[in-house]
Amino acid sequence: MKKGLKIILVLFLISIVGFSVYKVIDINKFQTKDQFKEQQGKQSFQNSHPATGLNVNDETVKTFATEESTNLQEVTSKNDITVINLFASWCDPCKREMPELVKYAKNKENGVELVGLNVKDKRKPAEQLIHDVNVNYSIYVAQDDFLKKFKTYNIPTTLFVDKNGEIKKVYLGELSEKTLNNLVTQVKEEN
Incomplete structure (x- = not known):
């Protein structure tokens, strides 16, 4: 039971980190250097x-x-x-x-x-x-x-x-x- 809970927690944390990385990449993906400077x-x-x-x-x-x-x-x-x-x-x-x-x-x-x-x-x-x-x-x-x-x-x-x-x-x-x-x-x- 404890081992299964640990696996679920690890998978949950990995998915949170993965989603966070995806959002950062998605937000910045279309931003050019000039757009960054303007911002x-x-x-x-x-x-x-x-x-x-x-x-x-x-x-x-x-x-x-x-x-x-x-x-x-x-x-x-x-x-x-x-x-x-x-x-x-x-x-x-x-x-x-x-x-x-x-x-x-x-x-x-x-x-x-x-x-x-x-x-x-x-x-x-x-x-x-x-x-x-x-x-x-x-x-x-x-x-x-x-x-x-x-x-x-x-x-x-x-x-x-x-x-x-x-x-x-x-x-x-x-x-x-x-x-x-x-x-x-x-x-x-x-x-």
Whole structure:
């Protein structure tokens, strides 16, 4: 009896997983890259993230190039809005969004700064990714406990921080240049 119940439960779980995979494939099957980018341009922030309202200024990070320690306050105090993109070289959505971030950095508004914050990564693969994409914005390396402190469990995640270091908004997921422009405008309008 117990063996039969186990088999039924396993089959039930397999069917749930199979149906879920089918639905994801079915939803995305006809979406082109251009349609994805257009949809991204219309995105807005999700519900309030637990990191919203927390302050990043006391966080010590290392510059990627020189490995010198600095506080994030050195970065945030110079800008009206600092966009901090959390990424890792092993994260496929992070890799896909980096060229979009490079485009954004070329045309960003005055008073807005984009920085990358490498998390939970190994130096060599991160260095290779930064080189391959030809990143044109500052990259820092977070301490190991950064994600836990700011209750961030998925990457890419992007923090929108004011001049005082307060996280005003958090965006979860992959960004396009269009989406990033839209989100910066929303943050400016609300502050």
